[in-house]
Amino acid sequence: MHGKALPYLLLMPATLFLCVFFLYPFALVAFEAFTRDGGFTLDNFRTMTGNWKFPVAFWNTILLAAIVVPIQLVMALLMATVVSRLETGRGAALYIFAIPLGISDLAAGLIWLAIFDQSGFLNTLLSNLGLVDRPVMFLGYQSKLTIFIAVVLAEIWRATAIMMVILVAGMGLIPREYHEAAEVFGASPWKRFVKITLPLLRPSLQTAIILRVILAFEVFAVVAALGGTNLPVLMGETYNWQFSLQDRNVAAAFALLILAISVGLTLFFLRVLRVPKEARI
Protein backbone atom coordinates (compact mmCIF):
# COMPACT_ATOMS: atom_id res chain seq x y z
CA MET A 1 0.00 0.00 0.00
CA HIS A 2 1.28 3.49 0.73
CA GLY A 3 4.88 2.38 1.02
CA LYS A 4 6.07 5.79 -0.10
CA ALA A 5 4.05 7.72 2.48
CA LEU A 6 4.94 5.55 5.45
CA PRO A 7 8.35 7.06 6.30
CA TYR A 8 6.89 10.56 6.14
CA LEU A 9 4.02 9.50 8.34
CA LEU A 10 6.51 8.14 10.88
CA LEU A 11 8.62 11.28 10.79
CA MET A 12 5.69 13.64 10.99
CA PRO A 13 5.15 13.76 14.78
CA ALA A 14 8.82 14.45 15.51
CA THR A 15 9.11 17.00 12.72
CA LEU A 16 5.98 18.87 13.75
CA PHE A 17 7.13 18.81 17.33
CA LEU A 18 10.54 20.28 16.50
CA CYS A 19 8.96 22.95 14.30
CA VAL A 20 6.58 24.08 17.03
CA PHE A 21 8.89 23.78 20.02
CA PHE A 22 12.31 24.39 18.50
CA LEU A 23 12.18 26.47 15.31
CA TYR A 24 9.19 28.60 16.27
CA PRO A 25 10.43 29.67 19.76
CA PHE A 26 13.80 30.35 18.19
CA ALA A 27 12.16 32.80 15.78
CA LEU A 28 10.11 34.18 18.65
CA VAL A 29 13.12 34.88 20.84
CA ALA A 30 14.82 36.76 17.99
CA PHE A 31 11.63 38.74 17.43
CA GLU A 32 11.29 39.64 21.11
CA ALA A 33 14.90 40.73 21.35
CA PHE A 34 14.49 43.23 18.52
CA THR A 35 11.13 44.71 19.48
CA ARG A 36 9.69 46.74 22.31
CA ASP A 37 6.04 47.77 22.54
CA GLY A 38 5.46 46.54 19.03
CA GLY A 39 8.20 48.44 17.21
CA PHE A 40 11.63 47.43 15.95
CA THR A 41 14.42 48.65 18.19
CA LEU A 42 17.93 47.94 19.38
CA ASP A 43 17.11 49.33 22.81
CA ASN A 44 17.02 45.88 24.42
CA PHE A 45 20.61 45.29 23.42
CA ARG A 46 21.57 48.77 24.60
CA THR A 47 19.91 48.13 27.97
CA MET A 48 21.68 44.78 28.14
CA THR A 49 25.18 46.09 27.39
CA GLY A 50 24.60 49.28 29.37
CA ASN A 51 23.99 47.41 32.63
CA TRP A 52 27.07 47.44 34.86
CA LYS A 53 26.82 43.70 35.42
CA PHE A 54 26.95 42.89 31.71
CA PRO A 55 30.71 43.07 31.07
CA VAL A 56 31.35 41.16 34.30
CA ALA A 57 28.89 38.41 33.38
CA PHE A 58 30.17 38.28 29.82
CA TRP A 59 33.84 37.94 30.74
CA ASN A 60 33.13 35.57 33.62
CA THR A 61 31.33 33.24 31.23
CA ILE A 62 34.05 33.44 28.57
CA LEU A 63 36.86 33.00 31.10
CA LEU A 64 35.07 30.06 32.71
CA ALA A 65 34.67 28.33 29.34
CA ALA A 66 38.26 29.11 28.32
CA ILE A 67 39.64 27.56 31.51
CA VAL A 68 37.26 24.65 31.99
CA VAL A 69 36.99 23.23 28.48
CA PRO A 70 40.73 22.66 27.76
CA ILE A 71 41.25 21.04 31.19
CA GLN A 72 38.24 18.82 30.57
CA LEU A 73 39.49 17.86 27.15
CA VAL A 74 42.80 16.68 28.60
CA MET A 75 41.09 14.87 31.48
CA ALA A 76 38.56 13.22 29.19
CA LEU A 77 41.35 12.04 26.88
CA LEU A 78 43.23 10.69 29.90
CA MET A 79 40.13 8.88 31.19
CA ALA A 80 39.33 7.43 27.77
CA THR A 81 42.92 6.27 27.21
CA VAL A 82 43.20 4.73 30.65
CA VAL A 83 39.89 2.93 30.23
CA SER A 84 40.81 1.56 26.83
CA ARG A 85 44.05 0.11 28.25
CA LEU A 86 42.36 -1.53 31.21
CA GLU A 87 42.01 -5.30 31.00
CA THR A 88 39.98 -6.01 34.13
CA GLY A 89 37.46 -3.77 35.79
CA ARG A 90 36.86 -1.85 32.58
CA GLY A 91 33.08 -1.77 33.00
CA ALA A 92 33.32 -0.60 36.60
CA ALA A 93 35.79 2.17 35.77
CA LEU A 94 33.61 3.34 32.88
CA TYR A 95 30.54 3.42 35.09
CA ILE A 96 32.31 5.42 37.79
CA PHE A 97 33.75 7.91 35.30
CA ALA A 98 30.33 8.28 33.67
CA ILE A 99 28.42 8.95 36.92
CA PRO A 100 28.51 12.77 36.74
CA LEU A 101 26.78 12.50 33.36
CA GLY A 102 23.56 11.72 35.20
CA ILE A 103 23.92 14.41 37.83
CA SER A 104 22.07 17.70 37.56
CA ASP A 105 24.15 20.87 37.43
CA LEU A 106 22.26 22.11 40.47
CA ALA A 107 23.13 18.94 42.40
CA ALA A 108 26.76 19.32 41.31
CA GLY A 109 26.76 22.84 42.69
CA LEU A 110 25.33 21.61 45.99
CA ILE A 111 27.91 18.81 46.13
CA TRP A 112 30.75 21.31 45.86
CA LEU A 113 28.97 23.61 48.30
CA ALA A 114 29.35 20.82 50.88
CA ILE A 115 33.10 21.06 50.32
CA PHE A 116 33.65 24.82 50.03
CA ASP A 117 31.12 26.08 52.55
CA GLN A 118 32.47 27.82 55.64
CA SER A 119 31.57 24.85 57.81
CA GLY A 120 32.39 22.49 54.94
CA PHE A 121 34.82 19.66 54.42
CA LEU A 122 37.68 21.67 52.95
CA ASN A 123 37.80 23.92 56.01
CA THR A 124 37.61 20.85 58.26
CA LEU A 125 40.53 19.28 56.43
CA LEU A 126 42.58 22.48 56.57
CA SER A 127 41.98 22.95 60.29
CA ASN A 128 42.69 19.26 61.02
CA LEU A 129 46.01 19.72 59.27
CA GLY A 130 46.62 22.85 61.33
CA LEU A 131 46.78 25.09 58.27
CA VAL A 132 44.07 27.49 59.41
CA ASP A 133 43.01 28.64 62.88
CA ARG A 134 39.39 29.21 62.08
CA PRO A 135 37.22 28.37 59.07
CA VAL A 136 37.86 30.52 56.02
CA MET A 137 34.96 32.12 54.17
CA PHE A 138 35.54 30.74 50.67
CA LEU A 139 32.24 31.73 49.12
CA GLY A 140 31.64 35.16 50.65
CA TYR A 141 30.95 38.23 48.56
CA GLN A 142 34.51 39.51 48.82
CA SER A 143 36.16 36.24 47.85
CA LYS A 144 35.36 36.22 44.13
CA LEU A 145 38.50 34.33 43.24
CA THR A 146 37.72 31.34 45.45
CA ILE A 147 34.12 31.31 44.17
CA PHE A 148 35.52 31.23 40.66
CA ILE A 149 37.90 28.38 41.53
CA ALA A 150 35.06 26.45 43.18
CA VAL A 151 32.90 26.87 40.08
CA VAL A 152 35.77 25.76 37.84
CA LEU A 153 36.27 22.62 39.94
CA ALA A 154 32.56 21.85 40.05
CA GLU A 155 32.25 22.30 36.28
CA ILE A 156 35.26 20.10 35.61
CA TRP A 157 33.89 17.49 37.98
CA ARG A 158 30.40 17.57 36.47
CA ALA A 159 30.89 17.76 32.74
CA THR A 160 34.08 15.86 31.93
CA ALA A 161 32.05 12.66 31.74
CA ILE A 162 30.12 13.75 28.68
CA MET A 163 33.36 14.31 26.72
CA MET A 164 34.85 11.09 28.07
CA VAL A 165 31.90 9.00 26.89
CA ILE A 166 32.02 10.50 23.39
CA LEU A 167 35.78 9.94 23.17
CA VAL A 168 35.57 6.35 24.44
CA ALA A 169 32.94 5.62 21.80
CA GLY A 170 35.17 7.27 19.18
CA MET A 171 38.25 5.31 20.23
CA GLY A 172 36.28 2.12 19.81
CA LEU A 173 35.88 2.97 16.12
CA ILE A 174 39.64 3.17 15.43
CA PRO A 175 40.79 -0.11 13.90
CA ARG A 176 43.20 -1.98 16.14
CA GLU A 177 45.47 -2.77 13.19
CA TYR A 178 46.78 0.79 13.04
CA HIS A 179 48.10 0.54 16.58
CA GLU A 180 49.54 -2.89 15.98
CA ALA A 181 51.30 -1.71 12.83
CA ALA A 182 52.79 1.27 14.65
CA GLU A 183 53.91 -0.99 17.50
CA VAL A 184 55.67 -3.30 15.04
CA PHE A 185 57.56 -0.30 13.68
CA GLY A 186 58.61 0.61 17.20
CA ALA A 187 56.44 3.65 17.89
CA SER A 188 56.27 4.55 21.58
CA PRO A 189 52.85 4.71 23.27
CA TRP A 190 53.02 8.50 23.30
CA LYS A 191 53.88 8.59 19.61
CA ARG A 192 51.03 6.20 18.83
CA PHE A 193 48.65 8.43 20.77
CA VAL A 194 49.74 11.59 18.96
CA LYS A 195 50.10 10.11 15.47
CA ILE A 196 47.23 7.63 15.39
CA THR A 197 44.67 8.14 18.14
CA LEU A 198 44.39 11.92 18.03
CA PRO A 199 44.08 12.35 14.24
CA LEU A 200 41.61 9.50 13.88
CA LEU A 201 39.65 10.73 16.86
CA ARG A 202 39.01 14.05 15.19
CA PRO A 203 35.26 13.55 14.49
CA SER A 204 34.67 12.60 18.13
CA LEU A 205 36.86 15.44 19.37
CA GLN A 206 34.80 17.79 17.25
CA THR A 207 31.50 16.53 18.68
CA ALA A 208 32.83 16.52 22.24
CA ILE A 209 34.24 20.04 22.03
CA ILE A 210 31.15 21.52 20.39
CA LEU A 211 28.77 19.93 22.89
CA ARG A 212 30.91 20.92 25.82
CA VAL A 213 31.45 24.52 24.69
CA ILE A 214 27.69 25.00 24.25
CA LEU A 215 27.14 23.59 27.72
CA ALA A 216 29.83 25.90 29.09
CA PHE A 217 27.89 28.94 27.91
CA GLU A 218 24.77 27.56 29.59
CA VAL A 219 26.48 27.50 32.99
CA PHE A 220 23.90 28.58 35.51
CA ALA A 221 22.85 26.37 38.40
CA VAL A 222 26.39 25.52 39.52
CA VAL A 223 27.13 29.21 39.82
CA ALA A 224 23.81 29.90 41.54
CA ALA A 225 24.48 27.19 44.14
CA LEU A 226 28.07 28.21 44.85
CA GLY A 227 28.17 31.96 44.33
CA GLY A 228 24.60 33.16 44.50
CA THR A 229 24.68 36.52 42.75
CA ASN A 230 28.33 37.14 43.59
CA LEU A 231 29.56 35.70 40.32
CA PRO A 232 27.33 36.95 37.49
CA VAL A 233 27.23 34.80 34.33
CA LEU A 234 25.24 35.31 31.13
CA MET A 235 22.61 32.64 31.78
CA GLY A 236 22.12 33.86 35.36
CA GLU A 237 21.59 37.41 34.08
CA THR A 238 19.05 36.11 31.57
CA TYR A 239 17.16 34.52 34.44
CA ASN A 240 17.42 37.75 36.47
CA TRP A 241 16.00 39.92 33.71
CA GLN A 242 13.16 37.49 33.19
CA PHE A 243 12.23 37.24 36.86
CA SER A 244 13.61 39.86 39.22
CA LEU A 245 13.55 42.68 36.68
CA GLN A 246 10.51 41.38 34.79
CA ASP A 247 11.79 42.52 31.41
CA ARG A 248 11.21 39.80 28.85
CA ASN A 249 12.70 41.72 25.95
CA VAL A 250 16.08 42.25 27.59
CA ALA A 251 16.07 38.62 28.70
CA ALA A 252 15.44 37.72 25.05
CA ALA A 253 18.40 39.89 24.03
CA PHE A 254 20.57 37.93 26.47
CA ALA A 255 19.21 34.66 25.10
CA LEU A 256 19.97 35.77 21.55
CA LEU A 257 23.52 36.70 22.54
CA ILE A 258 24.10 33.26 24.09
CA LEU A 259 22.57 31.61 21.03
CA ALA A 260 24.79 33.68 18.72
CA ILE A 261 27.93 32.77 20.66
CA SER A 262 26.96 29.06 20.67
CA VAL A 263 26.19 28.94 16.96
CA GLY A 264 29.31 30.96 16.13
CA LEU A 265 31.55 28.64 18.12
CA THR A 266 29.85 25.56 16.66
CA LEU A 267 30.59 26.79 13.13
CA PHE A 268 34.14 27.68 14.18
CA PHE A 269 34.86 24.19 15.53
CA LEU A 270 33.14 22.52 12.59
CA ARG A 271 35.57 24.37 10.35
CA VAL A 272 38.75 24.07 12.40
CA LEU A 273 38.31 20.38 13.17
CA ARG A 274 36.84 19.56 9.76
CA VAL A 275 37.27 15.96 8.68
CA PRO A 276 37.64 15.55 4.91
CA LYS A 277 35.21 12.96 3.54
CA GLU A 278 37.97 10.73 2.18
CA ALA A 279 39.72 10.68 5.59
CA ARG A 280 36.81 9.15 7.48
CA ILE A 281 37.08 5.62 8.80
Next chain:
Amino acid sequence: MSVVAEIPIAAPAARKAGNWLLVATVILLSVWVLLPIYLLIVNALSSPEEVTAFPKRFLPSFDFGSLSFFINFAGVGRALWNSVLVATLTMILSIGFGAPAGYALSRFDFPGKGTFRFLVLMTRAFPLPLLALPLAVMFIRTGLDDTAIGLALVHTTLALPFAVLITFSLFSGIPVELEEAAWTLGCTRLQAFRKVILPLALPGIAASAVFAFTISWNEVFAAAVLTIENRTLTAFLLQSLGESPLYLKFAGGAALVIPALIFIFAVRKYLFAMWGIANR
Protein backbone atom coordinates in the same frame (compact mmCIF):
# COMPACT_ATOMS: atom_id res chain seq x y z
CA MET B 1 68.06 -7.34 14.55
CA SER B 2 69.12 -5.82 17.85
CA VAL B 3 65.79 -4.02 18.12
CA VAL B 4 63.89 -7.25 17.88
CA ALA B 5 66.13 -8.80 20.54
CA GLU B 6 65.66 -5.91 22.93
CA ILE B 7 61.91 -5.78 23.00
CA PRO B 8 61.18 -9.04 24.84
CA ILE B 9 63.62 -8.09 27.61
CA ALA B 10 62.56 -4.51 28.11
CA ALA B 11 58.83 -5.06 27.69
CA PRO B 12 57.85 -6.97 30.85
CA ALA B 13 59.50 -4.52 33.26
CA ALA B 14 58.17 -1.50 31.41
CA ARG B 15 54.75 -3.08 31.12
CA LYS B 16 54.65 -3.78 34.85
CA ALA B 17 55.54 -0.20 35.71
CA GLY B 18 53.02 0.96 33.15
CA ASN B 19 50.35 -1.23 34.74
CA TRP B 20 50.95 0.25 38.17
CA LEU B 21 50.71 3.73 36.75
CA LEU B 22 47.52 2.74 34.96
CA VAL B 23 45.89 1.33 38.09
CA ALA B 24 46.98 4.33 40.16
CA THR B 25 45.48 6.71 37.59
CA VAL B 26 42.20 4.81 37.52
CA ILE B 27 41.98 4.86 41.32
CA LEU B 28 42.84 8.55 41.49
CA LEU B 29 40.23 9.47 38.89
CA SER B 30 37.62 7.29 40.61
CA VAL B 31 38.28 9.04 43.92
CA TRP B 32 37.96 12.39 42.18
CA VAL B 33 34.51 11.39 40.92
CA LEU B 34 33.22 9.54 43.98
CA LEU B 35 34.58 11.54 46.94
CA PRO B 36 32.45 14.68 46.40
CA ILE B 37 29.30 12.54 46.12
CA TYR B 38 30.27 10.71 49.30
CA LEU B 39 30.69 14.00 51.14
CA LEU B 40 27.23 15.16 50.07
CA ILE B 41 25.76 11.86 51.31
CA VAL B 42 27.60 12.27 54.63
CA ASN B 43 25.90 15.64 55.03
CA ALA B 44 22.49 14.28 54.05
CA LEU B 45 22.82 11.49 56.62
CA SER B 46 23.74 13.78 59.49
CA SER B 47 21.53 15.73 61.84
CA PRO B 48 20.91 19.43 61.06
CA GLU B 49 23.16 20.44 63.99
CA GLU B 50 26.02 18.32 62.68
CA VAL B 51 25.68 19.80 59.20
CA THR B 52 26.15 23.35 60.43
CA ALA B 53 28.74 22.41 63.09
CA PHE B 54 32.48 22.81 62.66
CA PRO B 55 34.78 20.91 62.38
CA LYS B 56 32.98 18.16 60.56
CA ARG B 57 33.21 14.42 60.75
CA PHE B 58 34.05 12.57 57.56
CA LEU B 59 31.69 9.72 58.47
CA PRO B 60 27.91 9.92 58.44
CA SER B 61 26.16 9.59 61.80
CA PHE B 62 23.12 8.01 60.10
CA ASP B 63 20.84 10.54 61.67
CA PHE B 64 17.80 11.12 59.50
CA GLY B 65 17.02 14.55 60.94
CA SER B 66 18.08 16.44 57.81
CA LEU B 67 16.21 14.12 55.48
CA SER B 68 13.00 14.13 57.48
CA PHE B 69 13.18 17.93 57.76
CA PHE B 70 13.55 18.04 53.99
CA ILE B 71 10.67 15.66 53.28
CA ASN B 72 8.35 17.51 55.67
CA PHE B 73 9.34 20.96 54.45
CA ALA B 74 6.43 22.80 52.87
CA GLY B 75 6.32 22.21 49.13
CA VAL B 76 8.92 19.45 48.90
CA GLY B 77 6.51 16.56 48.55
CA ARG B 78 4.66 18.35 45.81
CA ALA B 79 7.92 19.31 44.06
CA LEU B 80 9.05 15.69 44.11
CA TRP B 81 5.74 14.59 42.64
CA ASN B 82 5.94 17.28 39.95
CA SER B 83 9.47 16.21 39.03
CA VAL B 84 8.36 12.61 38.61
CA LEU B 85 5.27 13.63 36.65
CA VAL B 86 7.15 15.94 34.24
CA ALA B 87 9.92 13.39 33.73
CA THR B 88 7.39 10.62 33.02
CA LEU B 89 5.56 12.79 30.49
CA THR B 90 8.87 13.72 28.85
CA MET B 91 9.76 10.05 28.64
CA ILE B 92 6.44 9.16 26.97
CA LEU B 93 6.53 12.10 24.56
CA SER B 94 10.12 11.70 23.46
CA ILE B 95 9.83 7.95 22.87
CA GLY B 96 6.39 8.33 21.29
CA PHE B 97 7.67 10.90 18.79
CA GLY B 98 11.26 9.73 18.57
CA ALA B 99 10.96 5.97 18.10
CA PRO B 100 8.83 6.12 14.90
CA ALA B 101 11.28 8.65 13.46
CA GLY B 102 14.22 6.43 14.40
CA TYR B 103 12.53 3.45 12.75
CA ALA B 104 11.82 5.45 9.57
CA LEU B 105 15.43 6.63 9.38
CA SER B 106 16.78 3.11 9.78
CA ARG B 107 14.46 1.32 7.32
CA PHE B 108 13.67 3.70 4.49
CA ASP B 109 15.52 5.79 1.95
CA PHE B 110 13.49 8.77 0.94
CA PRO B 111 13.93 12.37 -0.15
CA GLY B 112 14.08 14.69 2.83
CA LYS B 113 15.88 12.20 5.04
CA GLY B 114 18.99 14.36 5.11
CA THR B 115 16.98 17.45 5.99
CA PHE B 116 15.36 15.71 8.93
CA ARG B 117 18.69 14.47 10.25
CA PHE B 118 20.04 17.98 9.92
CA LEU B 119 17.10 19.37 11.90
CA VAL B 120 17.74 16.84 14.66
CA LEU B 121 21.47 17.49 14.74
CA MET B 122 20.93 21.24 14.67
CA THR B 123 19.16 21.11 18.02
CA ARG B 124 22.52 20.32 19.51
CA ALA B 125 24.09 23.61 18.45
CA PHE B 126 21.56 25.55 20.51
CA PRO B 127 21.31 26.10 24.25
CA LEU B 128 17.80 24.63 24.33
CA PRO B 129 16.73 25.65 27.86
CA LEU B 130 16.78 29.25 26.61
CA LEU B 131 13.82 28.48 24.38
CA ALA B 132 11.75 28.31 27.55
CA LEU B 133 11.74 32.13 27.58
CA PRO B 134 9.61 32.73 24.46
CA LEU B 135 7.56 29.62 25.23
CA ALA B 136 6.58 31.09 28.59
CA VAL B 137 4.49 33.68 26.74
CA MET B 138 3.07 31.18 24.29
CA PHE B 139 2.07 28.93 27.19
CA ILE B 140 0.24 31.73 28.99
CA ARG B 141 -1.82 32.30 25.84
CA THR B 142 -2.64 28.61 25.43
CA GLY B 143 -3.21 27.89 29.10
CA LEU B 144 -0.17 25.62 29.33
CA ASP B 145 1.68 27.90 31.73
CA ASP B 146 2.72 26.39 35.04
CA THR B 147 1.54 22.93 34.02
CA ALA B 148 3.46 19.67 34.03
CA ILE B 149 2.67 19.04 30.38
CA GLY B 150 3.95 22.48 29.36
CA LEU B 151 7.32 21.89 30.99
CA ALA B 152 7.41 18.32 29.67
CA LEU B 153 7.03 19.69 26.13
CA VAL B 154 10.15 21.84 26.61
CA HIS B 155 12.05 18.95 28.16
CA THR B 156 11.02 16.83 25.20
CA THR B 157 12.93 19.16 22.85
CA LEU B 158 15.98 18.26 24.94
CA ALA B 159 15.31 14.53 24.96
CA LEU B 160 13.79 13.98 21.51
CA PRO B 161 17.00 14.28 19.46
CA PHE B 162 18.57 11.61 21.65
CA ALA B 163 15.53 9.38 21.40
CA VAL B 164 15.62 9.65 17.58
CA LEU B 165 19.33 8.90 17.31
CA ILE B 166 19.31 6.10 19.86
CA THR B 167 16.31 4.30 18.37
CA PHE B 168 17.79 4.85 14.91
CA SER B 169 20.92 2.93 15.89
CA LEU B 170 18.85 0.30 17.71
CA PHE B 171 16.67 -0.48 14.71
CA SER B 172 19.68 -0.34 12.39
CA GLY B 173 21.22 -3.08 14.51
CA ILE B 174 18.30 -5.44 13.91
CA PRO B 175 18.64 -7.20 10.54
CA VAL B 176 15.92 -6.22 8.10
CA GLU B 177 15.85 -9.88 7.00
CA LEU B 178 14.06 -10.80 10.22
CA GLU B 179 11.27 -8.44 9.30
CA GLU B 180 11.17 -9.68 5.72
CA ALA B 181 10.93 -13.26 6.92
CA ALA B 182 7.91 -12.32 9.01
CA TRP B 183 6.27 -10.68 5.99
CA THR B 184 6.74 -13.77 3.83
CA LEU B 185 5.16 -15.81 6.61
CA GLY B 186 2.05 -13.68 6.33
CA CYS B 187 2.56 -10.93 8.86
CA THR B 188 1.50 -7.40 7.99
CA ARG B 189 4.07 -4.66 8.45
CA LEU B 190 2.57 -3.74 11.82
CA GLN B 191 2.39 -7.36 13.02
CA ALA B 192 5.98 -7.99 11.96
CA PHE B 193 7.06 -4.91 13.86
CA ARG B 194 5.12 -5.86 16.97
CA LYS B 195 6.04 -9.53 17.08
CA VAL B 196 9.60 -9.53 15.76
CA ILE B 197 11.23 -6.13 15.99
CA LEU B 198 9.71 -4.71 19.14
CA PRO B 199 10.77 -7.53 21.49
CA LEU B 200 14.34 -7.22 20.22
CA ALA B 201 14.42 -3.45 20.50
CA LEU B 202 12.60 -3.18 23.82
CA PRO B 203 15.60 -3.13 26.19
CA GLY B 204 17.25 -0.39 24.18
CA ILE B 205 14.03 1.60 23.98
CA ALA B 206 13.66 1.25 27.74
CA ALA B 207 17.20 2.55 28.19
CA SER B 208 16.55 5.59 26.03
CA ALA B 209 13.32 6.16 27.97
CA VAL B 210 15.31 6.18 31.22
CA PHE B 211 17.73 8.58 29.60
CA ALA B 212 14.87 10.93 28.67
CA PHE B 213 13.57 10.68 32.24
CA THR B 214 16.99 11.63 33.61
CA ILE B 215 17.34 14.62 31.28
CA SER B 216 14.03 16.00 32.53
CA TRP B 217 14.70 15.11 36.18
CA ASN B 218 17.96 17.09 36.11
CA GLU B 219 16.92 20.13 34.10
CA VAL B 220 17.00 23.40 36.07
CA PHE B 221 16.68 26.50 33.90
CA ALA B 222 13.52 25.78 31.90
CA ALA B 223 11.89 24.29 35.00
CA ALA B 224 12.58 27.44 37.00
CA VAL B 225 11.34 29.69 34.20
CA LEU B 226 8.15 27.81 33.37
CA THR B 227 6.79 26.73 36.75
CA ILE B 228 5.56 28.89 39.58
CA GLU B 229 3.04 26.97 41.67
CA ASN B 230 3.84 23.55 40.26
CA ARG B 231 7.59 23.72 40.73
CA THR B 232 9.76 20.68 40.12
CA LEU B 233 12.37 19.68 42.68
CA THR B 234 15.18 21.43 40.79
CA ALA B 235 13.13 24.64 40.45
CA PHE B 236 12.16 24.45 44.10
CA LEU B 237 15.75 23.99 45.26
CA LEU B 238 17.06 26.73 42.97
CA GLN B 239 14.52 29.28 44.09
CA SER B 240 15.02 28.54 47.78
CA LEU B 241 18.84 28.64 47.58
CA GLY B 242 18.93 32.12 49.08
CA GLU B 243 16.92 31.44 52.20
CA SER B 244 17.04 27.70 52.90
CA PRO B 245 19.37 26.33 55.59
CA LEU B 246 22.38 24.24 54.61
CA TYR B 247 20.92 20.93 55.71
CA LEU B 248 17.89 21.48 53.50
CA LYS B 249 20.15 22.15 50.51
CA PHE B 250 22.24 19.05 51.10
CA ALA B 251 19.28 16.76 51.71
CA GLY B 252 17.71 18.18 48.53
CA GLY B 253 20.94 17.64 46.63
CA ALA B 254 21.04 14.03 47.77
CA ALA B 255 17.41 13.58 46.73
CA LEU B 256 18.42 14.73 43.24
CA VAL B 257 21.58 12.64 43.05
CA ILE B 258 20.46 9.23 44.33
CA PRO B 259 17.82 8.57 41.63
CA ALA B 260 20.27 9.85 39.01
CA LEU B 261 22.86 7.31 40.18
CA ILE B 262 20.32 4.51 39.82
CA PHE B 263 19.25 5.70 36.36
CA ILE B 264 22.80 5.85 35.07
CA PHE B 265 23.48 2.43 36.51
CA ALA B 266 20.38 1.06 34.78
CA VAL B 267 21.41 2.33 31.35
CA ARG B 268 25.18 1.91 31.70
CA LYS B 269 25.31 -0.72 28.94
CA TYR B 270 23.73 1.65 26.45
CA LEU B 271 25.54 4.82 27.47
CA PHE B 272 28.33 4.37 24.98
CA ALA B 273 26.14 3.24 22.14
CA MET B 274 24.09 6.37 22.72
CA TRP B 275 26.99 8.76 22.57
CA GLY B 276 28.86 6.75 19.98
CA ILE B 277 26.16 7.44 17.45
CA ALA B 278 26.09 11.05 18.52
CA ASN B 279 29.38 11.23 16.65
CA ARG B 280 27.80 10.79 13.28
